[in-house]
Every structure is written in structure tokens, then in C-alpha cells.
Amino acid sequence: MLKRIAILGGGAAGTMVANRLAKRLYKELKSEQVEITLFSKDENHIYWPGYLFVAFNLDDPESFKKREKELLNPSVKLQTEEVNKIDLNNRTLVLKSGASYQYDYLVIATGSEYHYEEIQGYDSVVGFYDEIHALKMRETLNSFSGGKIVVNIARLPIRCPPAPAEGTLILDDILRNRGIRNNSEIIFTTPINMIIGIKEAHALLINEFEKRGIQFVPYFTVASVDPQNKVIESQEGDKIKYDLLIGVPPHSGAQVIKASEIGDRMGWVPTDKYTLQVKDHPEVYAIGDATDLPISKAGATADFESYIIVDNIISDLRGEKIKKTYDGSVMCFAAAGLGKATVFRFNYTIPPNPPTPLDTLWWVKLMYNKLYWDITARAIL
Amino acid sequence: MSSFKIYKRLDLTSSSCAGPIGELSGVMDEVNPGEAVEVIVADEATKKDIITWANRRRFKVVDQGQENGKFKLLVGK
Structure with missing residues (x-):
């Protein structure tokens, strides 16, 4: 009997799962015992960490965008009609047209969404979390001649958590290279007490900040931005005047999760931290940013998770009892300025031990921007 | 005992880039008045940090x- 696997979301997580399943299930796909369908409302696939490079004019948006169809294994069906509702009890996806799709297995890879509108004045920021704000940042920096720059993380969790610190350190180097660092001030603000919430990573980064004279302001939860008077104000009652505001917007789970009422109030899907199964629905898995797990929302997280989900779906399809579990593995190359990078590698039980920033790791990070499409998205490894 | 209704329980003993306060702050954004979040942390220093942040x-x-x-x-x- 035909088994239908639905994957909801055409970002890094969904595409990896689809391609890894297709490679492993090629016999079953050929003999039409299995069907894999990926639902993505966007025909383009975005490599989101690339916008860090776009904002600093180190690369162009086109380098980080490809057609989803070109990335998917040809045996995976791509459905670009939007899914309006996930009906977990009836194992059904309801499409925008009203048509429905019944699945045997579902992988929820619906990612994060941004909400600049949640904070008054926040859409005036520049940044590196999407194309519009990255292009605005590139243009603003081009004519920037010095002044006070505030980097702000609005809320947590966010995707690619080291990115705000990476952007701050690259910015510092760019201002130095242009000879305007001496008449500039850089202030990093965040709702928490650390630059990144892992003490080993924070120790490395705070050392870099201190060496470079970057001011760190913890416990700053933005309440509003006044773009006319250029003031950012926190819920804790602090106000900072700025000349340039670089912002990381509030994130939430996808609209379809909220509309389907299958997530928490922020739209994150309740997920078992080891099996990655959605609570009370063993045939449904969640991956990447979409989960409510207290780990990092990053493509590397999804990469590690994808092997577990793929193995367990295949094991279930074949009637095998052995199941794999996710150990919380995360790995990311984090820029520590222009030309240097470090690496954060950790899991649920072992904290990271990041090496001193090296130029070779910077080149690895740049190379990975190019290799992502084949190694990760097309899942050739 | 308190009259707060527990909205969520969070095990914050593992490493995460948002850190224990980051994970908790994200959940507190969704909590309604009269509700509470139960958190488990690994060490006393983190407990103190959370109390400072909460205040x-x-x-x-x-x-x-x-x-x-x-x-x-x-x-x-």
C-alpha cells in the first residue's frame, strides 16, 4: 500500500529531509510504494545566513537564493500552493484552494517568521535578517561617516543566534578599515545577560568586544523605537540615542502553526527533545526553527535533526523497532570579525569549547556559503 | 504554594545559544498575567542570574x- 510522506516547508530543514528520504527510499519511490511531497509556499529557497554578507556588501542576494525545484531530488513532488491548516487528528493538510492532502507521515519544517510590526518604530531598523533590511543596511553603511551605532536583539529565541555578535565584530572591522572607527561608538544591546547564552561562547565574545571597545548592554528588552528622534527605549526603562540602529526582529513560529492551533502561543510546535516527534502524534515530526526545543534555531541544528527523522521514518516504514534519538547536536562557524572565525559545537550534555578565532575558519565559513547548496540542501553527503 | 497557573515547564539544563534566560524570556513573552513558568536550571549561578533578570x-x-x-x-x- 502506498505510504505518503508530507514535508511542510521548503527551507533548509524541509529540503534536507526530502532529499535524504528520497536517496534512501529510491527503491520504494520507484516501485510507487512511497510518495514524498514537499509543500512550500515560496518557489525560492533562501540561505538566510547569507544576508550577513549582503548587509556588509561582501556578497549579493542572488548568491543566497535558488529555485526549490532545482534543489529537490526529482522523485520528490513539489507543491507550491500554500497550506492553510494542519489537521493532525485526521492526518490531513488543507490547502489554500480548499483541496486536502492525506499523509501517513508528516515532517513540520515551517521555520520562523519575523514580526517587526510588534514593536513600535522597529521597521525603521537596518539589519541582516532578511533581504529588504540587509539592502537598506548596505546602502546606509555606504554613506555612513561615523556616529553612534546600536545593535539590538529585540526578543529571543532568534535564528542563527551568533549572527548579531558576528555582525557587530564585522562592523567594527569595516569601520576601522574605512578610518571612521575613532569617531564611532558601537553598543550591543540584548534582553539577556550574555552576548550568546552559553558561557563559553560569551567569554570568547566579550573578550573580543573589550579588545575592540564595543560596549555591551545586557538586560535591554526593547519597548519602542523613535526613528524621528533616533532613540531606542527598553522595557527596563533605559533610553539610548543612536545614529544608526541595527535590529534583529522578534521571531515566532509560522502562521500555519498558529492557524492550526498545534503550537504554543508563539507558534512553536511542542516536540520531544530526543525523538523529535510532535506531542501525541508519533507519525508527525518537527524539525529546525519550528520546534519549541530550547536549542539553537539554526540550519546546522536541522541538519543533525534530519538524520534522526529520516532514519526513524524509514525504520517505521520497514517495520523495524530500532529508533534513533537526537543528542542536541549543534555546530556553527561564527565570524569573529572580518577575516576570522571560530566554531561552536555542542550538544545537550557537552558545552562548546570554541577555538581562538582563526583565518582558516573564516575561509571555511565563506566556502560553506557556496557548498551549502550541494552538501546540505541537496544532501549529497 | 502560589495561585499562579503553570503555563509551561522548561528544562533549561542543556546548552542553548539563547541561554537559560533567553529561552525563559521568549516564553515569558507569551505568558498571561496570573500564569507562571516552572524552570529547572543546572547551577546556582544560573538561578541567581534568572532572579536578577526577573526582578x-x-x-x-x-x-x-x-x-x-x-x-x-x-x-x-
């Missing part, structure tokens, strides 16, 4: 204790 955000640390060598806090809105 600054004007959340209430309703209850705290220790269980199997880990620290438990109930943070309410």
Missing part, C-alpha cells in the same frame, strides 16, 4: 527550590 523585568519569582542537585524556580507574571 529587572518585574516578573515575580514565586517559588524556588532544589531537586536532584538541580535548581527549580517558578517565575510568574
Whole structure:
């Protein structure tokens, strides 16, 4: 009997799962015992960490965008009609047209969404979390001649958590290279007490900040931005005047999760931290940013998770009892300025031990921007 | 005991880039007045950091204790 696997979301997580399943299930796909369908409302696939490079004019948006169809294994069906509702009890996806799709297995890879509108004045920021704000940042920096720059993380969790610190350190180097660092001030603000919430990573980064004279302001939860008077104000009652505001917007789970009422109030899907199964629905898995797990929302997280989900779906399809579990593995190359990078590698039980920033790791990070499409998205490894 | 309704329980003993306060702050954004989040953290230093953060955000640390060598806090809105 035909088994239908639905994957909801055409970002890094969904595409990896689809391609890894297709490679492993090629016999079953050929003999039409299995069907894999990926639902993505966007025909383009975005490599989101690339916008860090776009904002600093180190690369162009086109380098980080490809057609989803070109990335998917040809045996995976791509459905670009939007899914309006996930009906977990009836194992059904309801499409925008009203048509429905019944699945045997579902992988929820619906990612994060941004909400600049949640904070008054926040859409005036520049940044590196999407194309519009990255292009605005590139243009603003081009004519920037010095002044006070505030980097702000609005809320947590966010995707690619080291990115705000990476952007701050690259910015510092760019201002130095242009000879305007001496008449500039850089202030990093965040709702928490650390630059990144892992003490080993924070120790490395705070050392870099201190060496470079970057001011760190913890416990700053933005309440509003006044773009006319250029003031950012926190819920804790602090106000900072700025000349340039670089912002990381509030994130939430996808609209379809909220509309389907299958997530928490922020739209994150309740997920078992080891099996990655959605609570009370063993045939449904969640991956990447979409989960409510207290780990990092990053493509590397999804990469590690994808092997577990793929193995367990295949094991279930074949009637095998052995199941794999996710150990919380995360790995990311984090820029520590222009030309240097470090690496954060950790899991649920072992904290990271990041090496001193090296130029070779910077080149690895740049190379990975190019290799992502084949190694990760097309899942050739 | 408190009159707060527990909205979520969070095990914050593992490493995460947002850190224990980052994960908790994300959940506190969705909590309604009269609700609380129960958190488990691995060490006393993190417990103290959470109390400092909660005071600054004007959340209430309703209850705290220790269980199997880990620290438990109930943070309410």
C-alpha cells in the first residue's frame, strides 16, 4: 500500500529531509510504494545566513537564493500552493484552494517568521535578517561617516543566534578599515545577560568586544523605537540615542502553526527533545526553527535533526523497532570579525569549547556559503 | 504554594545559544498575567542570574527550590 510522506516547508530543514528520504527510499519511490511531497509556499529557497554578507556588501542576494525545484531530488513532488491548516487528528493538510492532502507521515519544517510590526518604530531598523533590511543596511553603511551605532536583539529565541555578535565584530572591522572607527561608538544591546547564552561562547565574545571597545548592554528588552528622534527605549526603562540602529526582529513560529492551533502561543510546535516527534502524534515530526526545543534555531541544528527523522521514518516504514534519538547536536562557524572565525559545537550534555578565532575558519565559513547548496540542501553527503 | 497557573515547564539544563534566560524570556513573552513558568536550571549561578533578570523585568519569582542537585524556580507574571 502506498505510504505518503508530507514535508511542510521548503527551507533548509524541509529540503534536507526530502532529499535524504528520497536517496534512501529510491527503491520504494520507484516501485510507487512511497510518495514524498514537499509543500512550500515560496518557489525560492533562501540561505538566510547569507544576508550577513549582503548587509556588509561582501556578497549579493542572488548568491543566497535558488529555485526549490532545482534543489529537490526529482522523485520528490513539489507543491507550491500554500497550506492553510494542519489537521493532525485526521492526518490531513488543507490547502489554500480548499483541496486536502492525506499523509501517513508528516515532517513540520515551517521555520520562523519575523514580526517587526510588534514593536513600535522597529521597521525603521537596518539589519541582516532578511533581504529588504540587509539592502537598506548596505546602502546606509555606504554613506555612513561615523556616529553612534546600536545593535539590538529585540526578543529571543532568534535564528542563527551568533549572527548579531558576528555582525557587530564585522562592523567594527569595516569601520576601522574605512578610518571612521575613532569617531564611532558601537553598543550591543540584548534582553539577556550574555552576548550568546552559553558561557563559553560569551567569554570568547566579550573578550573580543573589550579588545575592540564595543560596549555591551545586557538586560535591554526593547519597548519602542523613535526613528524621528533616533532613540531606542527598553522595557527596563533605559533610553539610548543612536545614529544608526541595527535590529534583529522578534521571531515566532509560522502562521500555519498558529492557524492550526498545534503550537504554543508563539507558534512553536511542542516536540520531544530526543525523538523529535510532535506531542501525541508519533507519525508527525518537527524539525529546525519550528520546534519549541530550547536549542539553537539554526540550519546546522536541522541538519543533525534530519538524520534522526529520516532514519526513524524509514525504520517505521520497514517495520523495524530500532529508533534513533537526537543528542542536541549543534555546530556553527561564527565570524569573529572580518577575516576570522571560530566554531561552536555542542550538544545537550557537552558545552562548546570554541577555538581562538582563526583565518582558516573564516575561509571555511565563506566556502560553506557556496557548498551549502550541494552538501546540505541537496544532501549529497 | 502560589495561585499562579503553570503555563509551561522548561528544562533549561542543556546548552542553548539563547541561554537559560533567553529561552525563559521568549516564553515569558507569551505568558498571561496570573500564569507562571516552572524552570529547572543546572547551577546556582544560573538561578541567581534568572532572579536578577526577573526582578529587572518585574516578573515575580514565586517559588524556588532544589531537586536532584538541580535548581527549580517558578517565575510568574
